[in-house]
Amino acid sequence: MTQSTYYDSTLLTAQNDTPAKRPQKLARWARQSLTAGATSWFAVAVLGQLMFVIYILGFYGATALGGNPEAWNAVLPNGWEAGNWFGNTVVSLHLVFTVLIVAGGALQLTPMVRRHWPRFHRMNGRFYMVSAVIMSVGGLIMLWTGNAVGDLSQHIALSINALVILLCAAMTVRFAVQRRLDIHRRWAIRLFLAVSGVWFFRVGLMFWLVANQGPAGFDPETFTGPSLTFISFGQYLIPLAIAELYFRAQRSTSITQKLLTTSLLAISTLVTGAGVAAATMMMWLPRLA
Numbered sequence: 001m002t003q004s005t006y007y008d009s010t011l012l013t014a015q016n017d018t019p020a021k022r023p024q025k026l027a028r029w030a031r032q033s034l035t036a037g038a039t040s041w042f043a044v045a046v047l048g049q050l051m052f053v054i055y056i057l058g059f060y061g062a063t064a065l066g067g068n069p070e071a072w073n074a075v076l077p078n079g080w081e082a083g084n085w086f087g088n089t090v091v092s093l094h095l096v097f098t099v100l101i102v103a104g105g106a107l108q109l110t111p112m113v114r115r116h117w118p119r120f121h122r123m124n125g126r127f128y129m130v131s132a133v134i135m136s137v138g139g140l141i142m143l144w145t146g147n148a149v150g151d152l153s154q155h156i157a158l159s160i161n162a163l164v165i166l167l168c169a170a171m172t173v174r175f176a177v178q179r180r181l182d183i184h185r186r187w188a189i190r191l192f193l194a195v196s197g198v199w200f201f202r203v204g205l206m207f208w209l210v211a212n213q214g215p216a217g218f219d220p221e222t223f224t225g226p227s228l229t230f231i232s233f234g235q236y237l238i239p240l241a242i243a244e245l246y247f248r249a250q251r252s253t254s255i256t257q258k259l260l261t262t263s264l265l266a267i268s269t270l271v272t273g274a275g276v277a278a279a280t281m282m283m284w285l286p287r288l289a
Contacts, residue, residue: 023255030258034249037265041212044269045196046106048276052199053102057285075287087145089138094138101131102199105192114137124177125188131171132195139198150232153222157232161197164236167195186247193239200235202283203275242268 033189061069072079072091079091104124107113140162142148142156168191175184193200209226218225229285242264248260 009050024272027255030255030262033262034246034258034265037248038261039267041265041272042109044273046278047250048203048272048279049102049106049196049199051243051276051284052202053099054225055288056095056099058288064092070125073171077122087142090138093143094135097131097135097138098198101128101195103132104128105195106190109192112158125172128191129173130190132165136165137222149223151222151226153229154232157235158197160233161194161236164240165191177270180285189243190240193243194236196239201231202279203272206234206278206282207271207275209282210274235253239249 059075060072063069069080069088070082076091080088088159104127108121108124108128113124124213140159143158148155168187172184172187174193175181175187178184205228217227217230245264249258252258
């Protein structure tokens, strides 16, 4: 590089970095950071849900195919009752749709799938909605007709979760039909988070156990206590609240709001990752051995 070229390059860089352009660069960096924060959390969540699917198939599926569905009772109290064809069918369908809906949700929110395979996106979306409704209704039946663990507060929290899923599914369909796609996608994200409530509960509980070095705020024998009540409500309220902050930050022109939300997403990613690791090592993998 000649001396003249060096000076020209230096001058051009200085002109491109004028005080007037710095706020634009900062705003662009804030937008990119917000997107990266959301993408990082989604990647960790999908990986954790994949581990959950492997666990369901490896434990519930393997024991059922091996002719030993009674082994489910080690995890689900009265999950399988000899002669109770209705209850056993509801539990089995609930597990099947859990696997299908977890895989379908990850594909539905992947931008590459939506851009390159729109027909599959629409078909998978319809299947996802139906699965969410069936799983929610089945969960309510299991909760209020079986011998579910936990106390009334946890049952109420889970029932509200099911109703939130049904609401989000209806709103997602409504705005898809109206072709208001931006609003449709926001409701689809809410639906994904609400449907993931049972997964969030397990991840949140394992994080709580590791953080407190054991049960804290609940009785492990009766599986009741204030901390479990908090996690039961928080399993869908906290993710939905963070999503709302993310949506507001996306639409906002405030750089500070975008950066604060990015920081919140980074913390959420770390907590989710720690919970996934704890659930995998302490709860899922041991039952696959």
